Amino acid sequence: MTRQRWTSRTVFLLAALGSAVGLGNLWRFPYLAGKYGGGAFLVPYLIALVLVGVPLLMLEFAIGQKMQQGAIGSFEKLHPSFWGLGLLALMSSFIIVSYYAVVMAWSLIYLLASFPMKWSGDVKSYFFEDVLQRTDGIEILGGINWPSLWALLVVWILVYFCIWKGTKSVGKVVLYSVPLPIILLGLLLLRAVTLPGFLQGWEMYLKPTWSVLLKPDVWTAAFSQIFFTLSLAFGIMIAYASYKKSDDDIAKDTWVTALLNSSISLLAGFVVFGVLGYMSWKTGTPLTELAASGPGLAFVVFPEALSLMPLPGLFSFLFFLMLLSLGIDSAFSLVEAVNAAILDKQKHLPVAVVSIGVCLAALMAGIIYTTRAGIYFLDLVDHFVTNYNLLLTGIFQSILVGWIYGAEKLRRYINQVSDWKLGKWWNFAIKYIILVVLVTLLVTQFSKDIKIPYGGYPAWALGIGWSIVLVPLLLFLFLMVMNNIKLK
Numbered sequence: 358m359t360r361q362r363w364t365s366r367t368v369f370l371l372a373a374l375g376s377a378v379g380l381g382n383l384w385r386f387p388y389l390a391g392k393y394g395g396g397a398f399l400v401p402y403l404i405a406l407v408l409v410g411v412p413l414l415m416l417e418f419a420i421g422q423k424m425q426q427g428a429i430g431s432f433e434k435l436h437p438s439f440w441g442l443g444l445l446a447l448m449s450s451f452i453i454v455s456y457y458a459v460v461m462a463w464s465l466i467y468l469l470a471s472f473p474m475k476w477s478g479d480v481k482s483y484f485f486e487d488v489l490q491r492t493d494g495i496e497i498l499g500g501i502n503w504p505s506l507w508a509l510l511v512v513w514i515l516v517y518f519c520i521w522k523g524t525k526s527v528g529k530v531v532l533y534s535v536p537l538p539i540i541l542l543g544l545l546l547l548r549a550v551t552l553p554g555f556l557q558g559w560e561m562y563l564k565p566t567w568s569v570l571l572k573p574d575v576w577t578a579a580f581s582q583i584f585f586t587l588s589l590a591f592g593i594m595i596a597y598a599s600y601k602k603s604d605d606d607i608a609k610d611t612w613v614t615a616l617l618n619s620s621i622s623l624l625a626g627f628v629v630f631g632v633l634g635y636m637s638w639k640t641g642t643p644l645t646e647l648a649a650s651g652p653g654l655a656f657v658v659f660p661e662a663l664s665l666m667p668l669p670g671l672f673s674f675l676f677f678l679m680l681l682s683l684g685i686d687s688a689f690s691l692v693e694a695v696n697a698a699i700l701d702k703q704k705h706l707p708v709a710v711v712s713i714g715v716c717l718a719a720l721m722a723g724i725i726y727t728t729r730a731g732i733y734f735l736d737l738v739d740h741f742v743t744n745y746n747l748l749l750t751g752i753f754q755s756i757l758v759g760w761i762y763g764a765e766k767l768r769r770y771i772n773q774v775s776d777w778k779l780g781k782w783w784n785f786a787i788k789y790i791i792l793v794v795l796v797t798l799l800v801t802q803f804s805k806d807i808k809i810p811y812g813g814y815p816a817w818a819l820g821i822g823w824s825i826v827l828v829p830l831l832l833f834l835f836l837m838v839m840n841n842i843k844l845k
């Protein structure tokens with residue numbers, strides 16, 4: 358069977374951009390900017406983008422396109438002992454998509470609750486008591502929360518029909534699902550700038566406090582944000598690039614993806630802070646109290662702000678439609694990463710069958726997050742996967758390419774196929790900068806988690822968290838050693 362292909366370069370770019378642009382642009386970037394020095398945050402952010410984000414994205418695009426395989430096959434071709442590294446990346450993808458879909462399920466519940474708006478009044482209790490039906494702690498499961506599970510099922514059916522024909526169906530979906538949230542973001546921006554108070558919001562977002570640049574926290578936040586927002590170390594960008602032809606351009610595609618993604622983050626910041634400025638004007642709550650990250654922003658603060666506007670139902674509907682359409686291309690990109698690796702090894706299997714298997718497995722894995730203690734598990738698992746597994750994959754990836762395969766060899770390939778020539782600085786970034794940055798992030802996080810166990814969870818729960826880090830890592834190391842013995 359010949360390899361699946363994108364129908365055009367635009368489709369590839371849309372798919373890569375769709376994976377990159379997600380909840381991280383909307384609920385993580387603006388929050389970090391607000392918290393870490395406003396406009397001054399752009400300095401570490403842009404430095405992280407150029408020194409780590411762009412080089413790593415280029416690396417992933419290059420190996421996928423050169424090897425014409427998903428993550429497992431690509432790493433195997435770089436060095437036969439490293440195929441387990443692909444497994445490490447794909448395990449992160451699988452774990453993340455299983456709860457990412459649950460967040461989308463909440464968005465769907467809110468979308469359906471927009472007409473008539475069910476949360477006017479107390480949004481906090483709507484989210485925690487009505488939608489999540491949250492128990493008092495992780496140790497009380499509280500049984501299945503059925504509406505969440507039904508919504509999750511619907512989300513998975515949607516995701517399945519986006520990918521069931523591989524690049525063919527993805528190629529059609531991204532033509533709509535990538536521009537749609539950007540247009541909706543534009544509409545919400547127009548709404549924000551016609552509300553009183555938006556300028557105070559923008560002031561908090563942009564007014565630079567330069568002294569924060571001296572704090573190490575700001576730098577680690579910027580580097581990990583770049584890492585997450587570009588969907589690096591999941592095997593996604595490798596899989597997507599493997600559906601390009603091996604002589605397609607790489608350098609330009611990397612810059613376009615990275616710069617557009619960051620521009621959308623910046624734009625999202627204007628929307629989020631504009632609306633929060635209005636809310637602060639209307640309710641008298643200080644802005645610093647409103648600027649929240651994660652589920653708190655999307656499911657509590659923002660819905661409340663929307664309920665204070667004229668036509669609240671309409672704007673809530675648009676907002677949650679935006680969340681869903683932002684999330685869906687990120688979600689199916691995670692599934693595609695896994696699919697690509699399976700299809701490389703099992704060429705005779707139809708895409709539709711592999712997709713159904715992966716979607717079903719991820720749906721089952723997600724059931725734990727639809728219990729009434731689901732949000733605790735989600736928070737716990739998210740903490741460990743995003744802070745450890747991804748960094749570990751990134752570190753091994755740069756060791757493999759920088760030190761074993763040879764950064765210069767890959768750079769020559771990139772230059773062979775690209776219009777924009779890549780300088781020697783890239784080798785330096787791969788071999789040293791990325792390694793130093795990622796190891797620093799890992800060590801900082803580790804010492805924090807050792808000093809103060811994360812989130813005050815009980816020991817057994819933290820044990821689950823650590824095994825999510827250790828099991829894939831040990832499996833990868835074991836496979837590497839076994840392969841090495843076999844090769845000798």
Ligand code: PHE
Pocket residue numbers: 376377378379380381382585586587588589591593687688690691
């Ligand atoms: N890049 C996505 C975001 O910023 C996060 C994500 C990472 C989604 C990896 C899917 C896979 O929201």
